[in-house]
Amino acid sequence: xxxxxxxxxxxxxxxxxxxxxxxxxxxxxxxxxxxxxxxxxxxxxxxxxxxxxxxxxxxxxxxxxxxxxxxxxxxxxxxxxxxxxxxxxxxxxxxxxxxxxxxxxxxxxxxxxxxxxxxxxxxxxxxxxxxxxxxxxxxxxxxxxxxxxxxxxxxxxxxxxxxxxxxxxxxxxxxxxxxxxxxxxxxxxxxxxxxxxxxxxxxxxxxxxxxxxxxxxxxxxxxxxxxxxxxxxxxxxxxxxxxxxxxxxxxxxxxxxxxxxxxxxxxxxxxxxxxxxxxxxxxxxxxxxxxxxxxxxxxxxxxxxxxxxxxxxxxxxxxxxxxxxxxxxxxxxxxxxxxxxxxxxxxxxxxxxxxxxxxxxxxxxxxxxxxxxxxxxxxxxxxxxxxxxxxxxxxxxxxxxxxxxxxxxx
Amino acid sequence: xxxxxxxxxxxxxxxxxxxxxxxxxxxxxxxxxxxxxxxxxxxxxxxxxxxxxxxxxxxxxxxxxxxxxxxxxxxxxxxxxxxxxxxxxxxxxxxxxxxxxxxxxxxxxxxxxxxxxxxxxxxxxxxxxxxxxxxxxxxxxxxxxxxxxxxxxxxxxxxxxxxxxxxxxxxxxxxxxxxxxxxxxxxxxxxxxxxxxxxxxxxxxxxxxxxxxxxxxxxxxxxxxxxxxxxxxxxxxxxxxxxxxxxxxxxxxxxxxxxxxxxxxxxxxxxxxxxxxxxxxxxxxxxxxxxxxxxxxxxxxxxxxxxxxxxxxxxxxxxxxxxxxxxxxxxxxxxxxxxxxxxxxxxxxxxxxxxxxxxxxxxxxxxxxxxxxxxxxxxxxxxxxxxxxxxxxxxxxxxxxxxxxxxxxx
Numbered sequence: 001x002x003x004x005x006x007x008x009x010x011x012x013x014x015x016x017x018x019x020x021x022x023x024x025x026x027x028x029x030x031x032x033x034x035x036x037x038x039x040x041x042x043x044x045x046x047x048x049x050x051x052x053x054x055x056x057x058x059x060x061x062x063x064x065x066x067x068x069x070x071x072x073x074x075x076x077x078x079x080x081x082x083x084x085x086x087x088x089x090x091x092x093x094x095x096x097x098x099x100x101x102x103x104x105x106x107x108x109x110x111x112x113x114x115x116x117x118x119x120x121x122x123x124x125x126x127x128x129x130x131x132x133x134x135x136x137x138x139x140x141x142x143x144x145x146x147x148x149x150x151x152x153x154x155x156x157x158x159x160x161x162x163x164x165x166x167x168x169x170x171x172x173x174x175x176x177x178x179x180x181x182x183x184x185x186x187x188x189x190x191x192x193x194x195x196x197x198x199x200x201x202x203x204x205x206x207x208x209x210x211x212x213x214x215x216x217x218x219x220x221x222x223x224x225x226x227x228x229x230x231x232x233x234x235x236x237x238x239x240x241x242x243x244x245x246x247x248x249x250x251x252x253x254x255x256x257x258x259x260x261x262x263x264x265x266x267x268x269x270x271x272x273x274x275x276x277x278x279x280x281x282x283x284x285x286x287x288x289x290x291x292x293x294x295x296x297x298x299x300x301x302x303x304x305x306x307x308x309x310x311x312x313x314x315x316x317x318x319x320x321x322x323x324x325x326x327x328x329x330x331x332x333x334x335x336x337x338x339x340x341x342x343x344x345x346x347x348x349x350x351x352x353x354x355x356x357x358x359x360x361x362x363x364x365x366x367x368x369x370x371x372x373x374x375x376x377x378x379x380x381x382x383x384x385x386x387x388x389x390x391x392x393x394x395x396x397x398x399x400x401x402x403x404x405x406x407x408x409x410x
Numbered sequence: 411x412x413x414x415x416x417x418x419x420x421x422x423x424x425x426x427x428x429x430x431x432x433x434x435x436x437x438x439x440x441x442x443x444x445x446x447x448x449x450x451x452x453x454x455x456x457x458x459x460x461x462x463x464x465x466x467x468x469x470x471x472x473x474x475x476x477x478x479x480x481x482x483x484x485x486x487x488x489x490x491x492x493x494x495x496x497x498x499x500x501x502x503x504x505x506x507x508x509x510x511x512x513x514x515x516x517x518x519x520x521x522x523x524x525x526x527x528x529x530x531x532x533x534x535x536x537x538x539x540x541x542x543x544x545x546x547x548x549x550x551x552x553x554x555x556x557x558x559x560x561x562x563x564x565x566x567x568x569x570x571x572x573x574x575x576x577x578x579x580x581x582x583x584x585x586x587x588x589x590x591x592x593x594x595x596x597x598x599x600x601x602x603x604x605x606x607x608x609x610x611x612x613x614x615x616x617x618x619x620x621x622x623x624x625x626x627x628x629x630x631x632x633x634x635x636x637x638x639x640x641x642x643x644x645x646x647x648x649x650x651x652x653x654x655x656x657x658x659x660x661x662x663x664x665x666x667x668x669x670x671x672x673x674x675x676x677x678x679x680x681x682x683x684x685x686x687x688x689x690x691x692x693x694x695x696x697x698x699x700x701x702x703x704x705x706x707x708x709x710x711x712x713x714x715x716x717x718x719x720x721x722x723x724x725x726x727x728x729x730x731x732x733x734x735x736x737x738x739x740x741x742x743x744x745x746x747x748x749x750x751x752x753x754x755x756x757x758x759x760x761x762x763x764x765x766x767x768x769x770x771x772x773x774x775x776x777x778x779x780x781x782x783x784x785x786x787x788x789x790x791x792x793x794x795x796x797x798x799x800x801x802x803x804x805x806x807x808x809x810x811x812x813x814x815x816x817x818x819x820x
Contacts, residue, residue, distance in 0.1 A: 055747075056747070057743060057746040057747045058745075058746040058747070058750075058751055058752050058753070058754070059742055059743055059746030059752070060754075089739070089743075090742060090754070090767075090770060090771065090772065091770075091771070092769065092770045092771045124739075125739040125743070126738065126739045126771075126772045238743055238746065313723070315725070315813070315817070319814045319816075319817035319818050320817065320818065320819075322814060323819045325819050328536065329500060329534075332500060333467060333469055333499075333535070333648055335469070336467040336468040336469030336470075336648065337465075337466070337467040337468070341468055342469070343468070344468070344469045344470075344500070357500075359502065360500060360501075360502045361500060361501070361536075362500065362536045399725065399814055401811035401812070401814045401815050402811070403725070403729070403814075404725075404729045404732060404809055404810060404811045404814060406729075407730065407733070408732050408733025408735060409730075409733045
């Protein structure tokens with residue numbers, strides 16, 4: 001017997017996990033006459049424990065409301081129907097009916113008595129789903145369900161909107177006794193990303209046997225430091241959803257698993273969530289920099305986050321990142337107006353490991369080194385507040401003229 | 411006798427007010443070898459009651475600290491020395507000494523025993539003031555002090571940074587008995603504007619006789635709905651300052667003035683502050699739209715403001731304004747994540763007077779009318795929350811590719 005380990009494998013998406021079939025098809029939800037994949041299904045014959053995390057926006061899209069309702073109930077859940085191109089948000093009673101119709105059609109084909117599918121939508125808001133196209137899509141997607149890699153790859157594609165690439169990762173966790181569990185994740189992101197997962201969808205699947213309650217606890221912990229610790233433009237969408245499906249067909253049962261296996265699975269879940277989150281920021285609309293903000297020696301995690309968000313959402317800071325301008329002044333000023341009572345003379349700021357600001361003054365002698373750091377596509381800004389023991393991390397992006405151009409017209 | 415009235419007159423700046431001299435000179439604070447006016451003085455032989463409102467950024471520039479200290483003391487104050495091109499912020503002990511040196515030099519020339527001048531700086535942060543240039547500038551500015559219109563105009567110019575034009579307004583308030591009081595204001599704004607007056611300076615002067623305490627009360631009320639109700643990019647600077655000087659040389663005494671005169675003066679002060687605030691937003695860095703957000707039927711003024719700021723700071727909303735895109739969905743989504751528990755079905759939204767969103771749905775039939783409204787350079791978005799009786803107003807701007815380009819390199 002050896003200690004539990006987890007390793008990343010070449011990912012084809014959800015179908016890497018035993019017992020899951022998937023598909024992604026084109027039905028022209030956008031009604032633009034192109035051939036973009038825009039509807040897909042994840043399906044497990046075995047019913048799943050499902051954990052979910054949803055947008056905290058008060059304006060929740062119909063599919064979000066539908067998912068929340070189903071997760072509160074006792075019906076066996078077998079998977080999810082998802083579409084891109086139309087968010088089914090701000091669509092009133094008709095939108096709720098359409099979300100229900102989408103899943104009912106798929107359930108009729110796929111599920112036994114009482115079996116349910118969840119539903120996710122992303123895309124333009126305020127327009128009713130084109131149900132003729134959607135019905136055609138659901139029928140096609142049911143027909144194309146497969147457990148080979150095509151299914152996983154096509155599903156990963158069909159959820160994309162302004163993303164430029166698929167986002168997927170698969171990890172295998174081996175127990176001491178040689179049993180293994182697979183965990184795969186796919187996501188879509190781009191614009192309107194901020195904590196609480198704005199306009200992002202992520203789907204995770206595993207063959208671990210685990211109760212819904214335990215899965216929800218584990219997912220909640222992993223989401224907090226991954227999908228909820230990223231920001232592109234500070235906007236938070238009506239549709240953000242992270243779902244994790246556990247169909248229990250594998251040979252490991254969470255209840256009887258060793259402590260060290262649980263640790264390994266947690267690390268794997270963290271890795272999957274963090275990797276997908278970072279892929280989302282890195283593929284944010286028209287961004288050129290990924291900046292990790294580490295706020296340290298804060299009074300509390302919350303105050304560290306307040307400082308991080310003030311910096312990450314400052315248009316002046318983000319513009320300077322776009323220009324590779326080592327403008328520490330804007331960063332310090334943003335910390336100053338964050339609402340946290342920082343003390344100028346106690347702040348210490350670093351670009352990667354290079355000291356930038358100390359005792360109320362810039363460390364100008366390091367200017368050439370700062371420039372080298374901020375010229376990189378990815379770098380870290382560390383800000384010590386000198387106020388306590390807490391810290392927080394936030395992954396942010398720059399703001400480019402191209403982002404504005406891209407978003408000037410929907 | 412007729413009722414007190416106030417009327418706007420053609421403004422030349424501070425020198426419109428009896429007893430005030432002013433100047434604006436070039437001394438190359440920027441050290442760029444150009445001939446931009448960059449240092450000036452406002453001076454009244456008669457000591458003034460002075461009210462001030464300052465940035466709430468925890469990182470306060472040396473001149474802000476100096477002003478706050480002087481306003482807390484009992485020394486007679488005769489005016490202010492101001493410069494652009496260098497903010498004297500994040501400059502430590504040396505910065506504080508430089509701010510003091512600037513005023514002491516001017517005080518020696520101008521003030522009697524114990525007489526003081528305030529000091530304001532705006533521009534780049536983290537660099538020491540070039541004191542050789544500043545000393546030359548103060549000497550020049552003292553020599554150029556004049557009560558004719560050149561003084562007022564040059565002062566209005568010398569405080570500008572990335573502003574494209576001077577901002578000034580003068581109002582005369584006449585009492586029932588035919589006595590009159592003059593109130594003039596000049597300001598500088600542009601980038602980094604948000605409530606709490608980020609990187610904006612405003613100087614008001616009047617010949618009214620009024621105590622410091624009363625003046626502070628009146629200014630505080632006027633600032634709340636003007637300079638503190640505007641936002642360009644959500645950033646808040648280290649240097650924001652509004653100062654109001656009352657030299658009391660006129661014939662009206664606040665203590666003995668009639669209630670209706672006081673009302674007229676308050677309206678005049680409101681007009682001056684609101685006009686300058688709107689000029690600041692309209693001249694924000696590379697902006698093309700000025701949008702007034704009116705959040706109504708909120709539970710409290712604070713919650714109305716929370717909604718307003720969420721909308722005004724959303725890069726997606728601001729991008730759509732830049733594109734004249736009537737994107738109500740981004741506005742509603744921003745209200746949804748503002749932190750205020752809005753209810754989708756209770757929201758009602760208008761572009762100017764045109765209904766946009768009601769009962770959870772867009773009023774698509776009005777789309778052509780929305781387009782006409784958002785095509786304008788200025789328009790109003792009214793959002794009824796249906797939660798209570800309170801309301802708030804915020805003047806915001808769009809976000810353009812040119813803004814980002816402009817701020818990518820300092």
